[in-house]
Amino acid sequence: MKISAIDIGTNTILMLVAEVNEQGEIIPIRDFHEIARLGEGLNKNGKISDEALQRAIKILKSYSTYSNELRVGKIFCVGTAAFRDAKNSAEVIEKIRAETGIEVRVIDGELEAFLSFIGTISDNSYSVVLDIGGGSTEIIAGEGENIKFRKSLPIGAVKLTEKYFKVHPPQAKELDLAYRNIIDELSKVDSSFIKGKIYAVAGTPTTISAVVQGLKEYQKDKIENFVLTYEKIIWAKEKFLQLSVSEIIEKLYVPPKRADVILAGTIILEKFCELFNLPSIIVSDKGLRYGVAKYFSRKLN
Structure with missing residues (x-):
């Protein structure tokens, strides 16, 4: 059916x-x-x-x-x-x-984390899924549907933007406060579980993938399984910091209702890769x- x-x-x-x-x-x-x-x-x-x-x-x-x-x-x-x-x-x-x-x-x-994991992975090898949402971020590790670790953190692209970023680009002090919040939350994650295939799902990684590839329109076949390096994440972050929201829309082709929150999502992804020493992640359109x-x-x- x-x-x-x-x-x-x-x-x-x-x-x-x-x-x-x-x-x-x-x-x-x-x-x-x-x-x-x-x-x-x-x-x-x-x-x-x-x-x-x-x-x-x-x-x-x-x-x-x-x-x-x-x-x-x-x-x-x-x-x-x-x-x-x-x-x-x-x-x-x-x-x-x-x-x-x-x-x-x-x-x-907890259930959101589990569902994001089984919706993303396609085999039984050990994998990690990072799901950066608007209001929360889920981190899940496991093999097949055997979950070894899951954590839901109260940080998300919309939540952080509304909490810390009064204007765009944010002031250095606002950015620092957001980074501290992200680091405090990510420190609750047991790093021993962050290994194997590392996937990132939801709007933040898919949007960054589209931006670094210069896509004017969303193309699922070019997003799914795209390998996004830490260097490209930093490059995208710097672009978002340099441009106004309207310029992010016009020059980077980010959807209007995502352009004002993409920076917050990006710095969550940046700190995740940085704290767990990840040179790259695999982007998934699923989740x-x-x-x-x-x-x-x-x-x-």
Whole structure:
């Protein structure tokens, strides 16, 4: 049967439409990507705003329509850090259900980490997945679906931007405070688990990969399995620091609702590579929504 797997993040809303065959394999049909910035102002107000909710509802309505057109039999939808952090999560979930018919399951950081891992890896060799989201960052290590280590950290591209960066480019003091926060959180990770194949998923690494390759439009085949070196991460960071948000959009072709938070995501990736002595990481376009498809489709059988 056909299913849709939706990942409502703090910044983006992603949907994978896939066929699940008799062996339980996930065969992708189409991917959808929209930016709602659901977590806008959340760090300051503790709530998901009406404006952000309406942006999300508009996107989810279109995803519901696409799912119907593609004859999807079941929609699985998960909410992550923004829902975990917001005081009005229950109200937001009810409004989404009432207006779109989509039921949002709020998953904790541990399950989010597991789903990101199984959605990214394709073999049983020891691997690490770094998932830099808008509101949190997950780090997972394991073999196949045997998880050896998982950690969800309360740092993300949107959260750090709203907390520290009042203007762009940020002042040196603001940048230093953000770095300290990142280092404090990453220090909670046991470095002995950071080995083998190292993957990075979500909008930060895919956007940096597109920028360093000079892509004017997102090309999945050029992003998936792209080897992003530490030197290229630093090069991208310096570019983001040199340019205004409008220039990041115009000159580097970064989507408007990602351009103002890409620096924060980049410095998380920079410090991850630096602290764990990683010369490069493998970029994946997959991640959480693929894990949602795998995990929840099994429960249908």
